[in-house]
Amino acid sequence: MTTEAKKGDGLLETIKTVVYALLIAGLFRTLFFQPFWIPSGSMKDTLLIGDFLFVNKMAYGYSQYSCPFSACPFSGRIFGGDPERGDVVVFHHPVNGQDFIKRLIGLPGDKIQVTDGVLKLNGTPVQLEPAGQFEEIFEPQGPNRGFPICQNQPVRRGEVCVKERTAETLPGGLTHNILNVSDSRTDNTPVFTVPEGHFFFMGDNRDNSTDSRVSPTVGGVGFVPFENLIGRADRVMFSSAGRSLFYFWTWRSDRFFKAIE
Template sequence: MTAKREKENGIVETIKTVVYALLIAGIFRSLFFQPFWIPSGSMKDTLLIGDFLFVNKMAYGYSRYSCPFGLCPFDGRILASDPERGDVVVFRHPVNGTDFIKRLIGLPGDSIQMKDGVLHINGEPVEITPAGDFEEEYRKQGPVGYFPQCENAPVGEGGTCTKPRSIETLPNGVSHSVLNIRDGFFSDNTPVFSVPEGHYFFMGDNRDNSQDSRYSRANGGVGFVPAENLIGRADRIMFSSGGRSLFFLWTWRADRFFKAVE
């Protein structure tokens, strides 16, 4: 075999290896776990900007949105399992096609309302327990460079940004922390939302800084989310970096590595 032929065969084998690797990665991403970076502060302090996690796509079964670009060739869901209230879920936005991550608050048939900052489910207020303040440095966060919103604003860059934190317990016993930035905001008092069959109602844990089901799609929110738009459940943070770049090693948050999402 000539050197030219050996070189050509080497190139072909390299291409085949790359193609196989891409196919395996695509199958793994479509069927099992999808990587997800937290881009905004809407789920603080459960999830922080720069948290990296894998989304469990087996949790609720599969829809066309389980495949990259929504290309799975079927409608509805197969191997479907119902999500549970309180799950932290990644779903496809019903209008703009981006992936969002929020907490599941309302199930089909529920009525949801915020009254004076307290979540009401089916007419009953959930249990709220004060849990001190959430503190963070007032600086640009993540690649986009968002400044956090603060209850004690205005805060100079480098200062301490605080938000009151409470533990919210849902009717099924799931407890999680929620943050409050300001009182009397629209997000604190809403109309009653009646969740239709086949849809879910989502909210961010950072209640005054989340475009979620409390806001209509025309106003930048997500409205009610169809069941087929669910992609998977966030179970565990694998890695976390608080800086503008992954390569800023001094901004890595080792205490969040492999932390369970609650």
């Protein structure tokens, strides 16, 4: 065999290896887990800007949004498990097409209302307990370099930014932290009745979250159809406090493989 032929065979094998690797990666991403990097502070302090996690796509089955670029060739949902109240879920926004991550608060048929910042489920206020303060440094965060919103404004760069933290217990017993900064327009809402086949989501950082409390026609999320759910977030793999997840020197040592509650 000539040198040129050997080089040609080597190049062909390399191309085959790359193609197979891409196919396997695509299949893995479609059927099992999808990577997700937290871009905003709407789920603090459960999730921080820069947290990197894998979304469990097997939890709720598969829809057209399970494939990259929403390209699965079917409608509806197959092999679907039922989401549970309190799950932290990645879903496809019903209008703008972006992937969001929020906490599932309302199931089909539930009546949801927020009064003076207190969540009511089917007319009953959830249990709340003080949980101290959430503190972070007032400085640019993540790739967007945005500053956090602080309860103790005005705060100068480099100083401590404080938010009131409360432990909220949902029906069923799941307890998670929520943050409060100030009175906002989403602290008082009408009663929302969740339609069949839809869900109601809220961010844990209640005064800094675009979620189901606001209609998508005016920039919110509204009710999210079941088929738009991509998967459940179970665990943070690692977390970067810098501008990029590749800045390993900014990785947060206390967030490796941290369970999401």
